[in-house]
Amino acid sequence: MIPSDHVSTVEQPDGSDARAPLWAAGHVIVAVVTALGVGAVLNARDLLATAERQPFGWQRDISVAVAAPIAWLAAEAGLDRPRGAIDVALGRQDDTRAAGDRSIGSVDRAVAQPTPPGSGAVPAVAPSPDAAQVAVATVNGVERGPVTVDDPLRLYIGGDSMVEIQFGTALQDLADETGLIEVVKIDYDRGSGLSRPDYVDWPARLAQASEELAPDAMVLYFGGNDAQPLKIDGVVHEPEAPEWQAEYRARVARLMDQLAEAGHHVYWMGLPIPQAQKMVVRFGIMNAIYQEEAATRDGITFVPVWDLFANEAGVYSEFLTDDDGDIVDMRLNDGIHLTTAGAYRAARPTIARIVEDFDIRAVTVG
């Protein structure tokens, strides 16, 4: 027990007049260390997953070296079961996790909604079945019929933080404006990508989405987190290395093959020009891989946005002129992600391409 002389009246920071027990520093340290120890054991699986998620390097090695025995201990003693039960209760038991997962309501809700100020670069279409044009697509090898209000184009948007940070909702907004595209899911996971299938297995996740949601088209945006070292045959390689590029190309190619064979129309987003010179090189490498691999497959379309975010001199600029001629902040301070205005800039050509490919342009409202 705490010695009684350590319990005395003290004024609370919140102004209450309760008798708050006072402790000695040693007791505080014991309690803090115990709390963190117990917390670490009870959350051991998540702790290890967090450690493993880090980019390859000495910091990850140390984190994993510390977390792994704690996770082993917790598993052996059954102390990770409460956390497992919470994860199961919250639907997180699936290895293909869906951290940011937004299933969107039916397309009827998007019909004839007012256009948000400053967002309308895509022609809105009248919500009339007459407006629908013939479109042909295959989903899982099955040909779909014309896009109509009653049978809208089902669009899945997936990726990493590039989707999470504004692009997903901007694209959804523009899709809604058409009245003929239903966004069935905005599915993202920050810090994921194709570099780290040990964290999120995107091929498996997309296969699952394909089966459960049967999208007509998929917009995929990866890369914000992919310019990190890869461990290949036990050796860590940087993106500038030929080994890295060969491995990353193989992963991109496998995923594209999987999606193309399933009959999906895929729009693979290119990365925008970043601020840091090192990232300019790396994103350039990745964009080239996306573009080259997409060009060799039917149904996979590369959507370049690099130049949309370069200024007149062809270099990165945080501030760019928008369609109204105003100078607008398009990039976040990290020099990679997009502001809302930037997200709309990237989303417009994407939705325009979808509208064109599926021939769903129709009578412009108003």
Added chain:
Amino acid sequence: MLFPTVEFAVFFVVVLVGGWLLMHQLTAWKLFVLAASYVFYAAWDWRYTALLAGSTILNQLTVLTIGRQPTERRRRLALAAGIGANLGVLGWFKYYGFFVTSARNALGEFGITPPLPLLEIVLPVGISFFTFQAMSYVIDVYRDEIDAAPWLDVFVYLSFFPQLVAGPIVRGSEFLPQLRAPRDPTAIPAVHAFGLILAGLFKKVVIANALAVAIVDDVFADPGTHTALEVLAGVYGYAVQIYADFAGYTDIAIGVALLLGFRFPQNFDAPYAALSLRDFWRRWHMTLSRWLRDYLYIPLGGSRGGAASTFAALITTMVLGGLWHGAAWTFVLWGLLHGLGLAAERALGQGVVSAEGMRPLEATVRRVITFHLVCLGWIFFRAESVGDALHILARLTATGPVDAVTPAVLLLIAIGIGFQYVPKRVGARLELAAGRMRPAAVGAMLGVGLLVVDGFGPEGIAPFIYFQF
């Protein structure tokens, strides 16, 4: 380095142990905690440690200069120079882009391109907070309310990591005296601190983050696809999110400081139980409210003049308070709404702050009205543009399904608002009970609390909302 991370937990254990071991050697302790605070700040961007150090040097030089002036006029000049320099630094980092783009776009309508370059300026985290703290120190010394402190104490005061990046805004008169003698290693209100930290983590990680993902971000990003009830839930959700996020941060900051032996002022006191806007500002971000009151509202005349000058002082103070949050017209309008509301309350004699003697129904009606006025302000505060805010308001008449208003959303909102009505004695009793347990037992209970927080929080930790201010 965010509070709810393993990285911070390890950092804090090192500082806690090292700090108490060194406490009996006060200078060594100050150097240790100063180094720790700069490591904490450098974790965001090491380059801005130079800004923090520069700000500290600037303000201490200002204080010393004020002290050497032989006349009041020269003292005032030195003060003005110091305040001007602080505002200049703040303006450069925080408002340059806003004013340049506004000027270029406005003048561009007339075919004029002003010679104002567009610069990519990264906003240093916490600059608004440590600049306001520094200004309070300078002004308090000028007013002879406190003495100039030694250099090392000022460095520790302005960089002390618990409150460095998002407050509370601790005044020199509150903090500097605590540096004059070693803190008592046998009298730490630890259980109260643990309660604050755990409550703060729960508010931030579980409530704020979950509401953001569940409804708020969607509604504000794409109000056009949401019906009235969904938008309303999104707005209520944001009210709870920003409270849980910011109050959660300051709860943790106050708790961490307590464990290190330091007392910070309270920053939140059940703001959504306020009976009026005046009452709200006595409960919300209290350290900013009193800063604005003492260093802006009262110097502007306060309530000393007639009604018109009082209203002008109120509105000016709130508009500038809005601009403090960020360089955008949405923040200006948010401040203006509150300024007008406060002026209207004053004119009508409705700025009550106590429910004593009030009928329960009247108190309830006042609380509901005040909460909704505050929510109206939050729409402008959260929206990306004034147009977006008006669009959200327009959607409050849209009929249709309410799919986005899930039981989980309603539960989170209810918990967030319910927090405001839990009597203080409940927490105090829990603390008293826990305080009589063994430290290891309390630690084990906290560990279970960490399981709940980490287990029920969404994947990943979003930065605290107030880091951007």
